[in-house]
Amino acid sequence: MRKYNREHTLFYCDPPYWDTEGYGVDFGLEQYAQIAELARTIKGRMxxxxxxxxxxxxxxKGRAMQSVAINYTVSGLQGRGQRTELVIRNF
Incomplete structure (x- = not known):
């Protein structure tokens, strides 16, 4: 991110969802805090x-947030149900 951090750059971050299984990687709350800090300090948009x-x-907290309803699917099949996702931005 440092390499491309310019005022005209748009970064999209899609980290693993907290408290879910199946990603196979450790991703603790401190890593979300690091992303939030980046959103507060970078020149570009996120x-x-x-x-x-x-x-x-x-x-x-402190960033623009919108709760969006989404339908989860597995392999193109309906059935996991409707959930909400947060879309957060720094602009």
Whole structure:
């Protein structure tokens, strides 16, 4: 990100959803805090999508947030149901 951090750059971040399984990587709350700090300090614009839960609302407090309803699918099949996702931006 440092290499491309310019006022005209748009970064999209889609980190693993907190408190879900199946990613196979450790991604703790401190890493969401690092993304939130980047959103506060970079020159460019940033859009972040995470699951809509209180921990994420707290981690990205102070940024513009919108809760968006989405339908999850598995392999193109309906059935996982409707959830909400947070779309966060620094502009």
């Amino acid at each position: 859009i972040i999508s995470v699951n809509d839960i209180p921990e994420m609302q707290e981690a990205f």
